[in-house]
Amino acid sequence: MGDQKTHACPWCGLVTDASTLSCPSCGATIDAREVVTDSGWAELPGRKDMAKLQFGDSFCQIEGNYVPVADMNLSSQDWVYFAHHVLLWKDPQVNITTMGLKGAWKRLLAGMPLVMTQAQGPGHIAFSRDAPGEMIALPLQPGQAVDVREHLFLVATGNVTYDWFQSNIWFTTRNGNETETHYPLGMFMDRFFTPSAPGLLLLHSAGNAFVRSLAPNQTILVKPTALLFKDPTVQMRLHIERPAGTWSSWRSWGSRYLWLRLYGPGRVAVQSAYTHMEDNGRNITRHSGATEQNWG
Numbered sequence: 001m002g003d004q005k006t007h008a009c010p011w012c013g014l015v016t017d018a019s020t021l022s023c024p025s026c027g028a029t030i031d032a033r034e035v036v037t038d039s040g041w042a043e044l045p046g047r048k049d050m051a052k053l054q055f056g057d058s059f060c061q062i063e064g065n066y067v068p069v070a071d072m073n074l075s076s077q078d079w080v081y082f083a084h085h086v087l088l089w090k091d092p093q094v095n096i097t098t099m100g101l102k103g104a105w106k107r108l109l110a111g112m113p114l115v116m117t118q119a120q121g122p123g124h125i126a127f128s129r130d131a132p133g134e135m136i137a138l139p140l141q142p143g144q145a146v147d148v149r150e151h152l153f154l155v156a157t158g159n160v161t162y163d164w165f166q167s168n169i170w171f172t173t174r175n176g177n178e179t180e181t182h183y184p185l186g187m188f189m190d191r192f193f194t195p196s197a198p199g200l201l202l203l204h205s206a207g208n209a210f211v212r213s214l215a216p217n218q219t220i221l222v223k224p225t226a227l228l229f230k231d232p233t234v235q236m237r238l239h240i241e242r243p244a245g246t247w248s249s250w251r252s253w254g255s256r257y258l259w260l261r262l263y264g265p266g267r268v269a270v271q272s273a274y275t276h277m278e279d280n281g282r283n284i285t286r287h288s289g290a291t292e293q294n295w296g
Contacts, residue, residue, distance in 0.1 A: 037210075041270075044134055044209040053137060055157050055200040058121065060137075068135040069128045070155060070202055074121025081118040081162070082127055082155040091123035118158070127155050129204035133273065136203040136228070138192075145193040148229045150186040152203045160199035164188045169224065169238050169260065171287035179285065184224035184238070184258055184277050191232070203228065207273030214264025221259040226274040231266030238290035256284075261291055 036042045053060040057075035062068055069088060072080065081099050090096070099118045119125050138146060140160060147165075156162065169185040192201050205228055214220065214234065221239055230236075239259040258277060262268050 041210040041212045044136060044205070044211065053200065055198070056159075058157075060200065060202075062135055062137070066132050067128060067130065068133075069126050070135060071124065071126045072155075073124050074119065076120075076122040079118055079120040079158040080125075080155050081116050081158065083153060084117045086127045086129055086154055087117070088126040088128045090119065090125040094123040094125050095120040116162070127202070129154060131204070131206065133207055133271070134205040134209050136205055136209055136269070138201040138203065138229070140192065140194040140199045140201060142194055142196050142198060145191055145232050146201065146229050147232055147234075148190040148192065148201075148203060149225075149227050150188060150190065152205070152228060153190055153192075154202040154204050156192060156201045157199045159194060159197045160201055161193045161195060163191045163193070165191060167236070168288050169236060171238065171240075171258075171284050171290075173282035174285045175282045180282075185227065185236070185260060205269075205271040207271050209269055209271055211267055211269045213267050214262065216265045218264040220262050220268065222262060222268070222270055223274055223277070224258070224260040225277060226270040226272075227260060228269040228271050230262065230268050233264075234266040234268055235263040237261045237263075238288050240284070240287070240290055240292045 051062050053062070056078045058078040059073045061071045061073075063071055074080065074094065096117060096119055099116045135154070140146065165188065167183065167185045167187060167189050170181055170183050170187075172179055172181045174180075192199075209228060212220070221241075237260075239261040241257040241259060
């Protein structure tokens with residue numbers, strides 16, 4: 001009898017036999033080839049409509065391609081938590097409760113919600129961002145963490161812990177006696193971590209999602225609002241840039257470009273549809289640690 005054929009998922013690394021059409025951990029199509037651009041960006045792996053993911057004794061089916069829905073069949077032992085506005089429908093017996101957050105008053109200062117919502121099985125419950133794009137399934141192995149930009153979180157399994165940290169990407173502008181502090185990446189970033197058991201994290205990407213692995217000390221510039229997630233090993237700094245030979249100051253809106261500089265090692269993911277940063281056009285008086293450059 002010959003050796004059984006196996007397959008290692010290029011997205012999450014799970015090794016399975018060849019009997020399934022999609023990865024049971026992240027939903028990626030088993031026979032899909034990884035699409036990588038010449039610049040090193042890999043497209044989010046293809047996922048067939050109605051792909052089924054397993055976590056614990058429960059299942060998540062990702063339905064639809066344009067505005068995808070996460071349809072979860074929760075066992076009585078499993079629960080998930082989510083942002084309250086992404087709930088689409090549920091079975092009547094699924095129990096919904098609020099989940100307090102450690103240090104919630106800090107998020108109140110940034111206008112963030114103080115609580116999340118959790119759902120306990122058994123029964124079906126479904127979630128959707130109500131916007132076109134892609135649903136990103138991030139299986140997390142024990143001891144693994146990922147940093148996510150604000151407002152992209154959809155739902156996570158109960159064994160994934162949730163915390164946040166200050167992004168430390170900011171700059172201050174002044175007009176006369178009036179000053180304003182700007183956070184191109186948001187004041188906080190979310191951190192999801194699995195201490196002891198595998199977990200599943202679902203995010204929503206506007207447009208298409210692309211991932212790149214940075215080597216140690218390798219750096220790249222991305223628009224802050226295009227960032228989806230990064231590994232905690234990836235470091236960040238503000239980058240201020242202007243065309244060479246311009247007559248105005250580099251601090252002036254008329255000629256400046258603001259970027260997020262990312263330093264490897266680790267994965268970085270971006271979305272192709274992103275919100276353009278709003279800038280009041282005033283002079284920059286202070287900023288977080290940053291790099292500067294002229295180009296022409």
